[in-house]
Amino acid sequence: MHMFFEQAQAQAGDMDEETLRRYGHSLVDWIMDYLFHIQPYSILSQVHPGDIQRQFSPEVPLHPESMEQILQDVQNIILPGITHWNSGRFMGYFGLGSSGPSILADMLDATLNVTRMLWRTSPAATELEQVTMNWLRQMLGLPDTFFGLLYHNSAVLHALISAREALQLDKRMVHDSGRLRLYVSQEAHASIDKAAIVMGLGRNGVRKIATDHMYRMNVSELVRAIRQDQQNGLIPFAVVATVGTTSTTSIDPVPHIFEVCQHFRLWLHVDAAYAGAAAIVPGKRWVLAGCDRADSISINPHKWLFTSFGCSAFYTRRPELLKAALSLTPDYLDNPERSSAVVPNLMDYDFSLPHRFPALKLWMVLRYFGREGLIARISEHCRLARLFVDWIDAAPDFERLAPVPLSVICFRAHPIGMENERVLNDLNERIVNRINGDGRFFLSHTYLRGKFTLRLSISNIRTTESLIYSVWDELKATLQYERSGVFQQPFNYKSRGPQLLMLPDHSSRKSKLI
Numbered sequence: 001m002h003m004f005f006e007q008a009q010a011q012a013g014d015m016d017e018e019t020l021r022r023y024g025h026s027l028v029d030w031i032m033d034y035l036f037h038i039q040p041y042s043i044l045s046q047v048h049p050g051d052i053q054r055q056f057s058p059e060v061p062l063h064p065e066s067m068e069q070i071l072q073d074v075q076n077i078i079l080p081g082i083t084h085w086n087s088g089r090f091m092g093y094f095g096l097g098s099s100g101p102s103i104l105a106d107m108l109d110a111t112l113n114v115t116r117m118l119w120r121t122s123p124a125a126t127e128l129e130q131v132t133m134n135w136l137r138q139m140l141g142l143p144d145t146f147f148g149l150l151y152h153n154s155a156v157l158h159a160l161i162s163a164r165e166a167l168q169l170d171k172r173m174v175h176d177s178g179r180l181r182l183y184v185s186q187e188a189h190a191s192i193d194k195a196a197i198v199m200g201l202g203r204n205g206v207r208k209i210a211t212d213h214m215y216r217m218n219v220s221e222l223v224r225a226i227r228q229d230q231q232n233g234l235i236p237f238a239v240v241a242t243v244g245t246t247s248t249t250s251i252d253p254v255p256h257i258f259e260v261c262q263h264f265r266l267w268l269h270v271d272a273a274y275a276g277a278a279a280i281v282p283g284k285r286w287v288l289a290g291c292d293r294a295d296s297i298s299i300n301p302h303k304w305l306f307t308s309f310g311c312s313a314f315y316t317r318r319p320e321l322l323k324a325a326l327s328l329t330p331d332y333l334d335n336p337e338r339s340s341a342v343v344p345n346l347m348d349y350d351f352s353l354p355h356r357f358p359a360l361k362l363w364m365v366l367r368y369f370g371r372e373g374l375i376a377r378i379s380e381h382c383r384l385a386r387l388f389v390d391w392i393d394a395a396p397d398f399e400r401l402a403p404v405p406l407s408v409i410c411f412r413a414h415p416i417g418m419e420n421e422r423v424l425n426d427l428n429e430r431i432v433n434r435i436n437g438d439g440r441f442f443l444s445h446t447y448l449r450g451k452f453t454l455r456l457s458i459s460n461i462r463t464t465e466s467l468i469y470s471v472w473d474e475l476k477a478t479l480q481y482e483r484s485g486v487f488q489q490p491f492n493y494k495s496r497g498p499q500l501l502m503l504p505d506h507s508s509r510k511s512k513l514i
Contacts, residue, residue, distance in 0.1 A: 015067075023067055031103070035462075038087045042439030045083045052081045083442065088462030091471065092444030094246075094274050094408070095457035098308035101368040105361030106308055115354050117347040122357075126346055129359035135366055136313060139374075140279045140299070143292050147319035149346055150358045155298035155314035156240065156271060157195040158322060158349070162296060163238035163267030164199065165325040166318070179235045183207045183225060185217035185252060187245035189271060214403055215250035215448075217241065219257060226264055238267040241294075243287060244275025247446040247455070248402040248410050251275065255290035270297040273312070274459075277304040278382070278406050281375050287406075301362050304378065306369070306461045311358040323348045381407040381458045384468050388456060391472055397479060401448050407458040410448060413479045425452035431478050441471050 014020075055077045084090060086097050098106075116125035133148030151158065164180065180201050184192050186208045196206045207229070210221045226236045239261055241252040254270060261268040270276075270291045276299035279288040291297050296316040301307040316322060327348040347353055369377070385407040392398050392411045402410040412428045429452050432445050444455045456471065 019067070023071070027071075035086065035100075035103075038084060039089075041079075041082075041084050041087065043084050043087050043089050043442040044436045044439060045081050046437075046439065047081045052077060086460075086462070087442075088460050088464060088467050089441045089471075090460055091456050091458065091463065092442045093455075093457060094303050095459040095463060096303060096309075097306065097460035097462055098302070099306035099365060099369075099461050101364040102307045102361040105364040109357045109360050112357065114357055116357065116359075117353050117355065118345045119343040123343070125357050125359065126343065128363055129346065130344075132359045132363045132366065133313065133315070136299075136301075136362070137315060139366075139371060140276065140288060141285055141292070142288070142297070142315060143317075145317050146297075146315040147317070148313060148315040149349055150362070151312045151314055151350065152310045152356070152358065153191075153300075153312050154195075154351075155300075155312045156189075156191055156269065157198060158314055158351070159240075159267070159269035159296040159298065159316070160195050160199055160238060161325050161351070162316060162318060162321045163269065165321040166267055167235070167237055178202070178205070179233070180205055181207055181226075181229045181234050181236045183209055183222055183236070183239045183266075185209050185211050185215075185242060185245070187211055187215050187217075187247055187250060188240060188242050189246050189273070192240055192271070211250070215245060215248045217252040217257065219253060219260060222257065223260055226260070226266075236264060236266055238269060240269045240271055243270055243272035243291070244278075244406065246274075247448065247453075249275055249404075249406050249408045250402070251287065251405060253290075254288075254294070258290050258293050267296070268294045270294045272297055273300040274303045274408075275406055277301070278378055280371070281378050281382075284378075284382075284406075301365070304381075304459045305362070305365060305374065306377070307358075307361050307365050310356065311362055313362075319349060326351055377461060378407075381463070384458050384463070384465060385409055387465070388458070388468055388472065395476075398475075401451060401453050409456045409458075410446065410453045411456070412451060412453055413475075415479070415483060421451065427479075427482060428452045428454060430482055431475070434478050434482070435471075435474060438474075441474060443471075 015023075055073075088097070090097065112122075114122035114125050116122055116129060119126045129150055130148075133150065134144075137144070137146055137148055160182065167180075178200070182192070182196055182201060182205055184206060188208075193203055193206055197203065207225050209225060210218045212218050222239065229236050239257055241254050241257045243251050243254065245251075258268055260266075270288075272288065272291065275287055276291075276297070278284040288297075295318055296314065298315075299313045300311065301313060302309045302311045347355070366374075385404055388409050389400060389404050392400050392409065397413060397415045398411055399414045400409065400411045404410075412424065413431055414424060415427075418424060418427070429445070432443050432454055436442055444457070446453050446455055458468070
């Protein structure tokens with residue numbers, strides 16, 4: 001063991017070939033054990049704030065350290081502070097999880113370490129992105145007039161940049177940015193507010209439109225807000241419709257919103273980050289109804305296409321506006337190929353220069369599972385959601401609080417005879433905290449019309465029917481436990497001390513990092 005450490009330290013360059021090979025094989029073995037034997041881990045990390053930091057020196061290491069020690073610290077310090085999103089028992093937020101081909105692609109991406117600024121900086125990175133985006137566009141049923149590219153997670157910001165460019169404002173007239181108004185529903189994602197802040201609109205520049213009984217944008221209220229702002233001398237410039245809102249996965253009436261945007265000459269962007277992937281399923285193509293007429297649309301493969309974080313797909317029918325807003329080529333990046341429809345320099349459509357190779361993992365996922373495989377997995381998640389809905393609807397002590405168009409269920413415990421909303425909110429908060437604190441599952445929550453609401457999301461590739469049965473049993477048992485009167489105070493899941501989470505040893509090898 002020490003021989004490898006000494007060899008690595010004796011060289012002035014990188015880790016030597018044999019050492020890298022040894023640790024690479026060891027790490028891949030550990031990854032396999034982690035992915036397929038993840039049950040012993042508490043899904044939600046049980047550490048206290050500051051626990052991780054306190055275990056490391058405040059000073060950078062002066063002398064080289066062995067990889068054995070580094071990986072041991074990953075096992076003993078880092079892992080207890082991980083919330084395990086890749087577990088099939090992670091059913092909070094959007095149940096995100098990356099698949100095997102995506103993990104392998106990330107390894108390749110780190111090894112190649114390229115950026116797709118210019119075509120020449122890695123031709124394959126640019127051209128594979130165009131191929132992959134065309135494949136995805138076809139699967140989603142979007143028109144071939146849409147130009148697509150991938151971002152790490154800033155697609156909405158790029159849409160709004162394009163929308164502002166369409167106004168042809170003098171960029172030096174800062175006061176105009178303060179007069180711009182953007183319209184979203186009250187259920188829209190917070191990333192839109194952040195994009196408005198980055199652009200200089202501020203949160204005051206975002207008008208939140210009321211929703212109907214199904215949590216969809218109220219189009220009449222949208223029209224009223226636009227006209228009111230025009231009368232006040234403000235400049236309406238864009239509407240963001242949501243297909244699959246974060247709280248309830250409600251779907252705004254995009255065809256009607258498009259008509260409003262046409263009338264007032266506003267940019268229409270569709271945020272379909274989660275739900276857009278469902279359009280791959282032939283019977284769910286309705287999810288993107290009207291989106292073919294939008295100016296732009298974003299869909300995140302890292303939400304429901306089993307791709308790791310950092311893969312947000314963006315399509316626009318007016319890429320020239322995005323290029324006009326962001327194209328800037330300093331002398332050191334000037335190149336003979338220039339930018340063309342055949343070989344675009346994708347940095348011209350991106351506010352950041354260093355950009356990894358997300359197309360590689362999406363391309364590998366699409367090829368490995370194929371259209372039929374992706375349809376089967378998404379369809380299965382929707383089936384499991386309907387199964388869970390049937391249990392909720394039939395249970396006397398639970399109720400559903402929102403429609404379930406896809407695979408996210410919003411519900412709460414509502415025992416017969418318990419009608420005080422404050423008491424119900426406290427009860428459901430204790431339930432979710434106790435389940436998350438127990439560690440076998442992770443659920444998230446939201447508030448709907450003032451009601452504390454449990455959210456169960458089924459979109460992780462490792463979530464199975466048996467796990468859905470298990471979480472339902474745990475919900476019922478937790479409700480019964482809370483109603484027993486043993487615990488009447490809110491359960492603080494962070495009261496438990498940090499645990500050393502180790503994978504079990506297997507007969508073939510020990511599932512450790514070293």
